Amino acid sequence: KYTYDYLIVGSGLFGSxxxxxxxxxxxxxxxxxxxxxxxxxxxxxxxxxxxxxxYGAHIFHTDNEEVWHYINKFTKFNNYINSPLAYSEGKLYNLPFNMNTFNKLWNVNTPEEAKHKIQEQCSKYKDISQPANLEEQALKLCGDDIYYTFIKEYTEKQWGRPANQLPASIIKRIPFRLTYNNNYFNDPYQGIPKDGYTALTNNLLKDIHVQTYTNYFDNIPYFQSIAEKILFTGCIDEYFEYKFGRLDYRSLKFKHIYLDTDNYQGNAVINYNEAKYPFTRIIEHKHFEFGKQPSTIITKEYPQKYTPSDEPYYPINDEKNLKCFNKYKALAEKNSHVIFGGRLGQYAYFDMDDTIASAISLTQKELSI
Ligand code: FAD
Known part of the structure; x- marks a missing residue:
């Protein structure tokens, strides 16, 4: 009766x-x-x-053996290790917060000295037992120097709101690393696909019918008639015609700039923590692949308020939005013809490894393994 077993709306990592x-x-x-x-x-x-x-810097990292084994069938990874820098008050600091950062910030050399300094900084805020907002939470966890140099203005740019109006729950803990190790991630597996993410996607979609420039909403009756089931990885609220209201997102704009120099910043990722820079970071793409090209391309990343004509990037997982999402989820569960997956279908931020794990788990359910 149907031409296809599955119509998959969205060729992102989940759909692919x-x-x-x-x-x-x-x-x-x-x-x-x-x-x-x-x-x-x-x-x-x-x-x-x-x-x-x-659409922004993507570094693959995981501690999930199954995901790592699966994805390595479709690409080899290079040995890129993410070691971002933070630019603040004219200086470059290493991230994540580690002995290199503390050495530059406080001129301390040993873990003992750094620990002592952190304790001293935090002691000023020891009376905050229930932080009322992100600012109080961060000050309690790291004190003035780290908060004002790295966290406050960066977070305010990211979320478009003053830190004392953001929920404390955004920051659960601030990891301090008392070694001189600049590897941002703790995962055992990390890298960038050797031939790029586009080649990875092409390998995943090899031998599968794919149509780009094709919007599900342009011909709903047709798309519903051709497949026994639909996997929808677009926005769940759009699928249901916003009947419970719109889900909110934070958006981003990317400005790609071509420069006639072979090395602009010497690192793939540099965060710009201060409010005077409207972007949060500059990416120099060639450094993800140890590139030797004669010119370079950088991208500035600008956080934006989300409007319906923008790309939805980060879900706003506050109470209001989660309540709204749960209504859509309940409605989705009543419809056995369509399944929702991926970051937009599930209204959640997923790293790439979580996206793959979630897609694998859905296939197991569908195949009743
Ligand atoms: P998407 O990639 O968004 O795919 C959904 C697809 O559906 C899109 O192609 C869209 O065009 C299509 N679609 C939507 N609606 C329709 C429709 N009506 N009709 C047809 N098609 C439709 N993860 C990491 O592990 N490491 C990182 O360093 C990292 N960096 C990130 C940086 C940024 C700025 C962002 C936003 C995310 C980052 N991620 C990172 C997360 C990563 O991007 C996601 O895990 C992954 O892309 C999710 O894949 P997806 O298929 O769920 O969604």
Whole structure:
């Protein structure tokens, strides 16, 4: 009766992983995407022999053996280790907060000295037992120097609100590393796909019918008629025509700049922590791949208020939005013809490894493994 077993709306990492596994299990899949390319937000665009992370820097990292084993069937990873820097008051500091950071900030050399300094900084705020907002929470956890140099203005740019009006729950803990180790992630596996994320997506979608520039909402009756089931990885509120209201997001704008120099900043990621810079970070893409190209491409990342014409990037997981999402979720559970997956379908921030793990788990459910 149906042409396809699954219509997969969205060719991002969730849709592509799902399609790859279902296709491998004999299910006929059609993948559609409204964008002009596959890969969703992990898409890389190649220009001047440089792979540009078109929707923001993406570094793969995981401690999930199953995910690592799965994804390595479709790409090899280089040995890139994420070691971002933070620019503040004319100086560059290492992240995550570690002995290099403390050495530059306080001129301390040993872990004992750093520990003592952190305790001294925090003691000023020891009477805050129930932090009422993010500012109080951060001051309690790290004291003035770290908060005002690195956290306050950066967080305010990111969320578009003063830190004393943001919920304390955004910051649960501030990890301090008392070693001179600049590796941002603690995961055992990390890297950038050797041929880029676009090649990775192409490998996942090999032998699968794919249509780009195809929006599900442009022909709903047709799309509903061609497949036994739909996996929808777009916005769940849009699918249900916003009947319980719109879910809110934080958006981003990316400004890609081509420069006639071979090395602009000497590192892939530099955060700009101060409010006087409207962007939060500058990415120099070639450093993700140890590139030797004669020119370079950088991207400035500007946090934005989300309006319906913008790309939704980060869900705002506050009480109001979660309540609204739960209504959509309950409605979705009543409809056995459509499944919702991915960061927009599940209204959650997922790193790439969580996205793959979640897609694998859905295929197991669908295949009743
Ligand atoms: P998406 O990639 O958003 O894919 C959804 C797709 O659905 C899109 O292609 C969209 O065009 C399509 N679509 C939507 N609606 C329709 C429709 N109506 N019709 C047709 N198609 C439709 N993770 C990491 O592990 N490491 C990182 O360093 C990292 N950095 C990140 C940086 C930024 C700025 C952001 C926003 C995320 C980052 N992530 C990172 C997370 C990562 O991007 C996600 O885990 C992953 O992209 C989620 O894939 P997805 O398929 O769920 O969503």
């Amino acid at each position: 992983t799902f399609a790859q596994i279902m296709n491998g299990n004999g299910k006929k899949c059609l993948v559609i995407d409204k964008r002009g390319h596959t890969g969703g937000n992990i898409y890389t665009k190649e220009e001047n022999d440089i792979k540009i992370h078109w």
